[in-house]
Amino acid sequence: MSETTNITTKEKTVPERSREIPVIAPVVDIFENDDEMLLYADMPGVAKEDITVNIDNGELLISGVRRLPPSGTATREEFGDVEYRRIFSVHQTIDVEKVNAELKDGVLTLHLPKSEASKPRQIEIH
């Protein structure tokens, strides 16, 4: 005797949802000096228009969607459409206005300058 129970209820009129693209975290390198934090993220195949960089409330979100152009029959498929997505906590000392990003050869480079007030300063003793 077998019984199948529907775990999700689906209305008959709703069309089959097309497969969502998987979300993976891009590999990153993070560096820091007195003036800025520097982040590199690998996002091969993502065009500039499909990248989002958001800083909100101490959280940095980077996201890039890659959709490969349709291309014949795949005889080997090791990578496909994907959303690269990763969230980081950013320290209050980052000057959000001055953050800049560039994309080259599939690598997203993010410069996160530190605010002037937080840069180390030497105090002179008179």
Add this chain to the structure above:
Amino acid sequence: MFGAMDLLRSRLNRLTTDDNRFYGRSPGWSATDGSPRTNFYDNGNQLELKAEVPGMSKEDLTIQIQGNYLEVSGTRKSDAPEGYKVHRTERETASFTRSFTLPSEVNVDKIDASLQNGILSLTLPKAEAAKPKQVSIA
């Protein structure tokens, strides 16, 4: 039948924002140990190759072909800046060589290679004898 599990898994993927297990690689895709992931396509008249090669420029890659043996190699140079403290390094800067045996003979002179956004694309037109042909019935 597994619709519910897929739904649960995709919901969980979105919640775990800094998931330590899936950096740059997704489950279900073959792991290639540092060599760039590569796709192959057969378009009837030509073969196509696409490989993920972020951070590499034309000079860093070498493509060689001999008969139906194709070899792609390259080195990724480090772009670590001088004088910075390192917080995290996940990106590899390694050399790789990957070779493939093509399923059909290709016209070596007409191979086209381009590099854009960190994706290497090769178009390899098949040799005449390897192209699909229609056979008419007498």
